[in-house]
Amino acid sequence: MVILGIETTCDETAAALVERTDNGKGRIMSNVVLSQVSEHAEFGGVVPEIAARAHVEALDYVIATAMAEAEFTFNALDGVAAAAGPGLIGGLIVGLTTAKAIAMVHDKPFIAVNHLEAHALTARLTDGTPFPYCLFLASGGHTQILGVRGVGDYLLLGTTVDDAIGEAFDKTAKLLGLGYPGGPLVEKEALRGDPQRFPLPRPMTGRHDADFSLSGLKTALRIEAEKVAPLSDQDVSDLCASFQQAVVDVVIDRLRTGMRMFRESIGAPTALVCAGGVAANQAIRKVLHRVAFEFGTQLVAPPPALCTDNGAMIAWAGAERLELGLTDSLEADPRPRWPLDRVTPFGKKLTV
Ligand code: KG4
Ligand code: ZN
Numbered sequence: 001m002v003i004l005g006i007e008t009t010c011d012e013t014a015a016a017l018v019e020r021t022d023n024g025k026g027r028i029m030s031n032v033v034l035s036q037v038s039e040h041a042e043f044g045g046v047v048p049e050i051a052a053r054a055h056v057e058a059l060d061y062v063i064a065t066a067m068a069e070a071e072f073t074f075n076a077l078d079g080v081a082a083a084a085g086p087g088l089i090g091g092l093i094v095g096l097t098t099a100k101a102i103a104m105v106h107d108k109p110f111i112a113v114n115h116l117e118a119h120a121l122t123a124r125l126t127d128g129t130p131f132p133y134c135l136f137l138a139s140g141g142h143t144q145i146l147g148v149r150g151v152g153d154y155l156l157l158g159t160t161v162d163d164a165i166g167e168a169f170d171k172t173a174k175l176l177g178l179g180y181p182g183g184p185l186v187e188k189e190a191l192r193g194d195p196q197r198f199p200l201p202r203p204m205t206g207r208h209d210a211d212f213s214l215s216g217l218k219t220a221l222r223i224e225a226e227k228v229a230p231l232s233d234q235d236v237s238d239l240c241a242s243f244q245q246a247v248v249d250v251v252i253d254r255l256r257t258g259m260r261m262f263r264e265s266i267g268a269p270t271a272l273v274c275a276g277g278v279a280a281n282q283a284i285r286k287v288l289h290r291v292a293f294e295f296g297t298q299l300v301a302p303p304p305a306l307c308t309d310n311g312a313m314i315a316w317a318g319a320e321r322l323e324l325g326l327t328d329s330l331e332a333d334p335r336p337r338w339p340l341d342r343v344t345p346f347g348k349k350l351t352v
Contacts, residue, residue: 001019001020001078001079001319001322001323002017002018002019002029002072002076002077002078003017003018003019003020003077003078003079003080003081003111003315003316003318003319003322004016004017004063004066004067004074004077004079004080004081004099004102004315005017005018005081005082005113005118005311005312005313005314005315005316005317005318006059006063006080006081006082006083006095006098006099006311006314007082007083007095007115007118007309007310007311007313007314008055008059008082008083008087008091008092008094008095009083009085009086009087009088009091009092009095009115009309010046010051010087010088010091010140010141010309011035011036011037011039011040011046011051011054012033012034012035012036012308012309012310013033013034013036013054013055013058013059013062014031014032014033014034014062014309014310014311014314015032015059015062015063015065015066015311016028016029016030016031016032016066016310016311016312016314016315017029017030017066017067017070017072017315018125018312018315018316018319019319020316020319020320020323024124024128025128026124026125026126026128026316026319028125028312029069029070029072030065030066030067030068030069030070031066031305031306031310031311031312032062032065032066032069032311033305033309033310033311034058034061034062036050036051036054037180037181039054040180041179041180043180044170044174044180045170045174045180046088046140048088048089048090048091049090051088051090051091052088052090052091052093052094053090055090055091055094055095056094059094059095059098060098062311063098063102066311074102074105074106074108075106077106077108078108078109078322079103079108079109079110079111079318079319079322079327080099080100080102080103080106080108080109080110080111080318081099081110081111081112081113081314081315081317081318081319081321081322082095082096082098082099082100082110082111082112082113082314083095083113083114083115083118083314084096084112084113084114084328084332084333084334084335084338085114085115085334085335085336085337085338086114086115086116086141086335086336086337086338086339087115087141087336088336089334089336092334092335092336093334096112096332096334100330100332103330104330109322109327110327110328110329110330110332111317111318111321111322111326111327111328112328112332113314113317113318113321114317114338114340114343115309115314115338116137116142116144116338116340117151117152117154117317117340117343118313118314118316118317119135119137119139119142119275119276119313120135120137120146120148120154120275120340121148121151121313121316121317121320122275122302122306122307122312122313122316123135123271123273123275123300123302124316124320125302125306125312125313125316126300126302126303126306127271127300127302129270129271129273129300130270131148131149131150131270132147132148132149132150132262132266132267132269132270133148133269133270133271133272133273133300134146134147134148134157134258134259134262134269134271134272134273135147135148135273135274135275136251136255136258136272136273136274136275136279136288137274137275137276138164138165138166138251138274138275138276138277138278138279138284139164139165139166139275139276139277139278139308139309140164140166140167140170140181140277141164141166141167142160142164142276143159143160143164143165143166143212143214144156144158144159144160144340145157145158145159145210145254145255145258146340147261147262147265147266147269148273149266151320151321151324151326152321152324152326152343154340154341154343155262155265155266155341156339156340156341157210157258157261157262158209158210158211158212158254158257158258158261159211159212160211160212160213160214161211161212161213162213162214162215163214163215163218164214165212165214165247165251165278166181166183166276166277166278167214168214168215168217168218168247169181169182169183169186169247169278170182170183171218172186172218172221172239172240172243173185173186175218175221175222175225176189176225176231176236176239176240177236178236178240181277183277183278183280183281184280186240186243186244187240187244187281187282187283189236189237189240189241190237190240190241190243190244190245190283191241192234192237192241193234193236193237193238193239193240193241193242194237194238194241194242195241195242195244195245196242196245197238197241197242198221198224198238198239198242198243199224199242200217200220200221200224200242200243200245200246201216201217201220201246202246202249202250202253203216203217203250204250204253204254205249205250205253205254206253207257208257209257209261210254210255210257210258210261211254212250212254214247214250217243217246217247217250221239221242221243224239224242225239244281244283245283247284248283248284248287251284251287251288252287252290252291255272255287255288255291256291256294259272259291259294259295263295268296268297269295269297270297271292271297271298271299271300272288272291272292272295272297272298272299272300273299273300273301273302274288274299274300274301274302274307275302275307276307276308277304277307277308279301279304279307280304280307280308285301288301
């Protein structure tokens with residue numbers, strides 16, 4: 001089957017065509033992502049109103065390009081999928097309405113995809129990873145450790161109680177005047193810095209749950225920066241290195257706990273899978289390898305373009321759901337908040 005997937009939850013306008021073969025393998029036929037980063041850069045973060053407007057302006061073109069690159073027609077599709085949440089309401093409305101219109105006009109099944117589920121299932125598109133596996137999702141909007149037992153069957157093992165990890169990188173970059181998005185810039189500075197120079201906390205480490213908290217770390221960094229202001233180039237590098245080291249120490253502690261919880265409640269994972277922009281960070285990637293090794297499993301890291309927001313992951317999640325007969329009505333609402341444990345599991349009717 002061939003599915004069109006549409007992604008508009010945040011600041012990427014994306015559409016893709018993905019084929020799922022009868023033996024469950026995936027093939028990306030096209031994957032078009034238009035980033036709005038430059039439109040939000042001067043504000044140091046995503047501005048919802050600007051994002052919604054940019055989606056309206058770009059989406060038709062992005063979909064047309066995805067169809068043309070795949071050399072496919074709407075009529076030949078087996079289904080149309082769009083991310084229905086979680087995300088910014090303006091963008092969700094744009095993506096959902098467009099997907100529903102295409103599905104209605106061409107009389108195709110419509111699938112309202114949970115964006116987090118799409119991140120969670122990407123490893124099956126890229127690597128055919130069998131269930132159950134442990135997912136570490138770390139982006140600008142989300143930080144979660146999940147047990148992925150099957151399509152629609154997720155166990156939330158840990159989540160952030162305040163900021164997402166990518167958000168903490170972005171706020172650190174903003175504080176130090178580095179620009180947006182902050183992750184890659186902080187990582188680059190950190191390479192030249194001393195990770196031991198500033199004493200920063202390692203929030204939540206040692207706790208029995210696998211939750212994260214990043215906002216205190218960000219505040220501690222601001223206090224350290226104020227102590228040595230005005231900042232020299234070396235101060236900035238040392239602050240970045242100390243911040244990144246604190247995040248790395250937190251990630252390793254929280255992931256070890258998450259993997260232990262996985263083992264106790266689900267069993268042995270087939271893999272530790274990472275997703276989200278933060279997984280591009282080499283220092284974090286290194287500890288993911290280490291934790292996977294410690295727990296006798298492998299790290300599956302989809303290529304960066306499929307770890308960050310894209311349409312192919314929405315199309316693939318749509319294909320996995322359609323295969324199980326899980327389609328949605330054209331009445332499906334956008335859902336700005338949509339935790340994964342409220343996603344319809346296979347064999348059950350949606351009750352919320
Ligand atoms: O998954 P993503 O592209 O978009 C969403 O947030 O949905 O993730 C973007 C986030 C940003 O916060 C960015 O600063 C962070 O991922 N990021 C990084 C790195 N590259 C991107 N964080 C740390 N180190 C990096 N190299
Ligand atoms: Zn995402």
